[in-house]
Amino acid sequence: MSEDLRLDNVQGNILRGYRSNLCHVRHLILEVTERSSARRFLGAAVSGGTAEVPRITCATGWGTLKPETCFNIGITFAGMRALGTPEAMLATFPTEYVEGMAKRALKLGDFGDSAPAYWSAPFDRTDRVHLIATAYAQQPGQLDQIKAEVAKAFHVIDFRDGRTRNDANVLGPAFRGDGSPNNRSFFGHADGISQPRFKIDGYPDINSSQPTSPLGTVLLGHDTPLEGIRFRVPMSEELGKDGSFNAFRILAQDCWAFENYLTKAADALLELERVKGPQVLPAGGEKAIRPGLSRVGALREVVAAQMCGRWRNGTPVDTSPFHPLSTDDLTSATLNDFTYSGETTCPAGAHIRRVNPRDGKIVQRAANHTRRLVRRSMPYGPDFDAANPDDAPRGLLGNFIGASIGAQFEAVMCDWLNLGLHDPSITRRNDPLIGANTPETSVFDLRLIDGTPYRLRGFPRFVTTKGGAYTFLPSLRAIRFLAELPN
Amino acid sequence: MADEEGWLGRFVDNLPEQGWFKFLSNHFVVPYWVWREPKAKLPGGPRMAVQPGENLQRMMNLVMPLKDRSPIGRAKATLALGQSVDTLYAGLDNVGTIHFARFVIIENNLCMMSVYDGDFDSYVRDFIVSIGNVFDAVLVHVEGGDAVIPTKQNVEKFVDWIHDHDLFQMPDFATDLFDLQDEAQNLAANRAPHDLSSLSRALVLQLHANPNFALGSGFRSYAGYSAAQIRSTFGMGW
Numbered sequence: 001m002s003e004d005l006r007l008d009n010v011q012g013n014i015l016r017g018y019r020s021n022l023c024h025v026r027h028l029i030l031e032v033t034e035r036s037s038a039r040r041f042l043g044a045a046v047s048g049g050t051a052e053v054p055r056i057t058c059a060t061g062w063g064t065l066k067p068e069t070c071f072n073i074g075i076t077f078a079g080m081r082a083l084g085t086p087e088a089m090l091a092t093f094p095t096e097y098v099e100g101m102a103k104r105a106l107k108l109g110d111f112g113d114s115a116p117a118y119w120s121a122p123f124d125r126t127d128r129v130h131l132i133a134t135a136y137a138q139q140p141g142q143l144d145q146i147k148a149e150v151a152k153a154f155h156v157i158d159f160r161d162g163r164t165r166n167d168a169n170v171l172g173p174a175f176r177g178d179g180s181p182n183n184r185s186f187f188g189h190a191d192g193i194s195q196p197r198f199k200i201d202g203y204p205d206i207n208s209s210q211p212t213s214p215l216g217t218v219l220l221g222h223d224t225p226l227e228g229i230r231f232r233v234p235m236s237e238e239l240g241k242d243g244s245f246n247a248f249r250i251l252a253q254d255c256w257a258f259e260n261y262l263t264k265a266a267d268a269l270l271e272l273e274r275v276k277g278p279q280v281l282p283a284g285g286e287k288a289i290r291p292g293l294s295r296v297g298a299l300r301e302v303v304a305a306q307m308c309g310r311w312r313n314g315t316p317v318d319t320s321p322f323h324p325l326s327t328d329d330l331t332s333a334t335l336n337d338f339t340y341s342g343e344t345t346c347p348a349g350a351h352i353r354r355v356n357p358r359d360g361k362i363v364q365r366a367a368n369h370t371r372r373l374v375r376r377s378m379p380y381g382p383d384f385d386a387a388n389p390d391d392a393p394r395g396l397l398g399n400f401i402g403a404s405i406g407a408q409f410e411a412v413m414c415d416w417l418n419l420g421l422h423d424p425s426i427t428r429r430n431d432p433l434i435g436a437n438t439p440e441t442s443v444f445d446l447r448l449i450d451g452t453p454y455r456l457r458g459f460p461r462f463v464t465t466k467g468g469a470y471t472f473l474p475s476l477r478a479i480r481f482l483a484e485l486p487n
Numbered sequence: 488m489a490d491e492e493g494w495l496g497r498f499v500d501n502l503p504e505q506g507w508f509k510f511l512s513n514h515f516v517v518p519y520w521v522w523r524e525p526k527a528k529l530p531g532g533p534r535m536a537v538q539p540g541e542n543l544q545r546m547m548n549l550v551m552p553l554k555d556r557s558p559i560g561r562a563k564a565t566l567a568l569g570q571s572v573d574t575l576y577a578g579l580d581n582v583g584t585i586h587f588a589r590f591v592i593i594e595n596n597l598c599m600m601s602v603y604d605g606d607f608d609s610y611v612r613d614f615i616v617s618i619g620n621v622f623d624a625v626l627v628h629v630e631g632g633d634a635v636i637p638t639k640q641n642v643e644k645f646v647d648w649i650h651d652h653d654l655f656q657m658p659d660f661a662t663d664l665f666d667l668q669d670e671a672q673n674l675a676a677n678r679a680p681h682d683l684s685s686l687s688r689a690l691v692l693q694l695h696a697n698p699n700f701a702l703g704s705g706f707r708s709y710a711g712y713s714a715a716q717i718r719s720t721f722g723m724g725w
Binding site: 111364410424 | 534537538580605643716
């Protein structure tokens with residue numbers, strides 16, 4: 001652990017997920033309409049809160065007394081300006097943050113239906129989005145209370161609710177064998193498994209074989225994963241230190257299109273089997289996937305698993321290419337204890353291998369482990385039942401946190417997720433699950449039993465961006481500074 | 488049809504070649520429009536494209552004015568680079584997304600031209616990690632270079648600096664220039680539709696803001712492939 005890390009100066013959601021005990025989240029999208037009341041609120045929130053102002057949660061260990069609610073804030077560049085941050089300080093922020101997410105759309109694959117021109121309110125007016133405050137709670141009612149408190153100091157333009165899920169599309173129980181929560185995305189995949197591993201006193205160390213990441217991966221003013229490089233600390237060295245940046249994204253998922261495509265691909269694989277015998281799943285392999293599953297049903301699961309790089313319950317395809325592990329065998333360690341250094345059964349184009357190539361061979365030789373992101377995400381929208389499909393809005397409220405949006409989030413989105421630049425066998429192809437695909441050009445190479453590729457085509461874009469913003473996650477000290485700015 | 492072009496049409500068409508008109512344009516008309524409709528200097532380098540193939544084999548044309556423009560000064564810049572050739576090759580290998588990089592001195596400028604794949608910022612960042620010291624050695628000799636060295640401690644500044652010194656690339660579809668100019672002024676694209684006949688004025692004004700200019704994004708004789716794709720196809724390893 002870095003010697004000069006003060007946990008009480010770091011916002012809690014950067015270093016720790018809360019949902020092991022707080023399964024409801026609300027993102028409040030705020031506009032500063034009255035600078036003085038906004039500052040008063042921040043001053044109270046950072047000083048432990050009051051009866052009418054929620055307390056900013058810091059990263060200090062909880063011990064046995066877990067809080068009932070947590071509260072954290074992110075500030076957009078427009079928000080920093082609205083709060084009256086001096087121009088000389090504003091000039092020290094990185095360009096991608098200053099420009100904001102909408103201006104970086106092409107780099108992020110936000111075009112076509114995902115283009116900012118089609119983002120839903122309030123993200124159609126990015127100049128008004130000043131803060132994104134996030135409340136976490138055990139009960140939805142607590143979120144209403146926090147919202148009412150925040151509304152006294154800010155104009156709450158809009159809010160977005162997320163929650164952990166337990167609906168019909170989820171395979172398996174709500175908790176894994178080791179008791180960790182079994183969070184699922186709407187495509188049914190366990191989500192939020194792999195996180196950068198930090199060595200911090202008092203924090204559990206869960207990822208057994210993955211290398212630790214330096215704190216500068218996620219906190220400004222500390223050593224970064226890029227050798228010899230420190231990211232510029234904005235505001236001033238003192239104030240910016242221990243802050244971070246976040247890419248907040250509203251990502252709509254088209255469950256129906258995804259499930260439909262699985263069936264289409266499985267039908268094609270079944271046809272192939274009739275001619276050539278089992279290609280992608282050994283004969284009788286369906287039983288190991290789930291008792292009672294049909295052959296087509298099993299092939300659907302294989303396609304879903306290879307596209308993601310994990311079976312829907314989280315089992316890495318690299319560890320177990322033909323069936324998921326039983327829930328009892330799933331722990332945070334087994335879910336994450338694998339590498340791509342040797343021969344791997346995980347397709348190069350699979351989602352999790354693109355966004356985190358681990359120690360696998362990549363074109364940008366110096367870049368392994370350097371673009372890690374802390375992810376704090378929760379699904380939004382009603383349960384999805386594949387047997388009775390509807391098209392209600394649902395998807396993921398994503399937070400992608402890192403000390404440099406440009407060197408981490410954007411670099412992953414642009415070069416790896418969508419362009420596939422890190423491996424010549426997937427270059428010019430997009431991520432099959434969340435990439436900017438069109439049926440006319442989309443390609444994904446499944447890995448057959450004998451190791452040869454089988455090309456799937458014609459899948460649409462399953463995930464559409466509906467809005468988002470780049471925010472700065474100031475340290476508690478920086479929040480205090482903002483609260484005390486002279487008028 | 489030819490009859491329809493009367494004397495007035497011929498006169499107007501001929502105007503740009505008339506000495507008095509050129510004088511008038513350069514000394515009054517252009518300055519007037521620069522005052523009335525100033526254009527921001529547009530950032531250099533290729534812009535991200537929707538088609539993945541367009542994001543491969545992209546061009547960088549970095550033009551850096553030399554501090555010392557004498558033959559001795561140019562020789563110093565040449566030597567700074569010449570001493571780093573081995574490191575440079577190692578860097579190309581490590582970064583992995585570069586097809587080639589050329590350094591040329593044109594008049595008073597040291598120019599770095601390269602063809603690379605993908606996101607420019609990541610390319611530069613990887614380059615700094617690998618061979619930041621080569622950049623440092625060269626930047627000592629160019630104007631404004633001192634502000635961004637050592638590059639390893641000024642990554643963000645250096646990336647911005649390059650965007651500023653890389654040549655603006657005229658869009659391949661000329662009318663896209665309107666959109667870029669609108670965007671630079673935070674205006675919605677084509678909200679007040681641009682008259683096509685004002686394109687040449689827009690171009691002149693942009694050339695006023697960006698005196699150095701790349702004509703288009705570079706022309707390729709084949710579809711874009713990554714350096715690693717080419718290496719792997721020809722069995723060179725990647």
